[in-house]
Amino acid sequence: xxxxxxxxxxxxxxxxxxxxxxxxxxxxxxxxxxxxxxxxxxxxxxxxxxxxxxxxxxxxxxxxxxxxxxxxxxxxxxxxxxxxxxxxxxxxxxxxxxxxxxxxxxxxxxxxxxxxxxxxxxxxxxxxxxxxxxxxxxxxxxxxxxxxxxxxxxxxxxxxxxxxxxxxxxxxxxxxxxxxxxxxxxxxxxxxxxxxx
Numbered sequence: 001x002x003x004x005x006x007x008x009x010x011x012x013x014x015x016x017x018x019x020x021x022x023x024x025x026x027x028x029x030x031x032x033x034x035x036x037x038x039x040x041x042x043x044x045x046x047x048x049x050x051x052x053x054x055x056x057x058x059x060x061x062x063x064x065x066x067x068x069x070x071x072x073x074x075x076x077x078x079x080x081x082x083x084x085x086x087x088x089x090x091x092x093x094x095x096x097x098x099x100x101x102x103x104x105x106x107x108x109x110x111x112x113x114x115x116x117x118x119x120x121x122x123x124x125x126x127x128x129x130x131x132x133x134x135x136x137x138x139x140x141x142x143x144x145x146x147x148x149x150x151x152x153x154x155x156x157x158x159x160x161x162x163x164x165x166x167x168x169x170x171x172x173x174x175x176x177x178x179x180x181x182x183x184x185x186x187x188x189x190x191x192x193x194x195x196x197x
Contacts, residue, residue, distance in 0.1 A: 040195055043089040049190040054097045057187040059169050060104055066168045066184075067108045075111035075138065075165045077157060078102065079172035080118065080126060082196050083189055085133060094133035095189075098171060102135055111138035111165065115156040117149035117176065118142045150176040157182035 041049070059076075066074060081087040084098045102112045112135065118126060120142035127140065141159065143152025153176060157167060161182045170183035173191040190196065 040088070040192055046089055046190060046196075050095060050097055053187060053189050054101075057185070059101055059171070059185070059187050062185050063101070063105060063108065063110060063169060067110060071166065073111070073164045073166060074109075074168050075113050075160070076101070076105050076169040076171065077113050077115050077160075077167045077183060079174070079177050080114055080116040080130070081173075082191070083171055083173050083177075084114065084135065085126075085129060088196055092129035092133060094135070098189075099134055101169075101171070101187075102137070105169075106136050110168070112136065113138050113160060113165070113167075114140040115153050115177075116140065116142050117152065120144060150179050153177060154180040154182075 040046070063076070078084045078098060082089075082095070084095055084102070085091065086093050086095050105112055114130070114135075114137055116123075116126075123140055123142050130137065130140075139160070141156035143149060143156075147155070157170075157180065160167070167183035169185055169187060170178060171187040171189065172178060173189040173196060174194065175191075178186050178188070
């Protein structure tokens with residue numbers, strides 16, 4: 001057996017070298033995030049795109065206007081990943097503009113509620129990160145096992161609406177954050193055609 005292995009070794013080494021870089025021979029599951037990351041813009045570009053989205057939507061002005069109406073139980077709804085926390089670019093740091101909006105809401109007596117595609121039974125993993133990032137929030141709702149992200153988010157918003165909350169702003173970075181209703185105005189941050197989770 002040892003003789004066969006010794007005979008094959010010279011043949012295997014050139015084949016390995018022909019394969020190119022080590023990642024070329026790794027399973028797809030390992031190389032997929034690297035391929036995805038290569039198609040995403042730089043952190044600086046993402047930050048510029050986030051600033052541009054906030055400048056265009058002007059959610060602070062809308063929040064102030066709605067607060068002036070004197071209504072009770074006003075809230076904003078925030079997605080978590082790459083909306084409130086910089087999950088791809090700087091985990092677990094906050095997305096500065098989103099945290100600024102959340103703090104403005106709290107100062108005006110508007111609740112902050114997170115609605116996420118993360119599973120409800122695993123939210124204990126992200127709640128400490130939200131607290132450490134400086135978010136003061138009323139509640140958090142995730143999807144159930146076996147539930148599609150879009151369905152979970154709609155269910156969560158509808159559930160809060162039946163409790164009397166009015167979502168004046170909905171901030172997210174994917175189309176699934178905005179399907180359905182139960183909110184007044186949206187702020188869509190960059191998701192880069194679904195590549196940024």
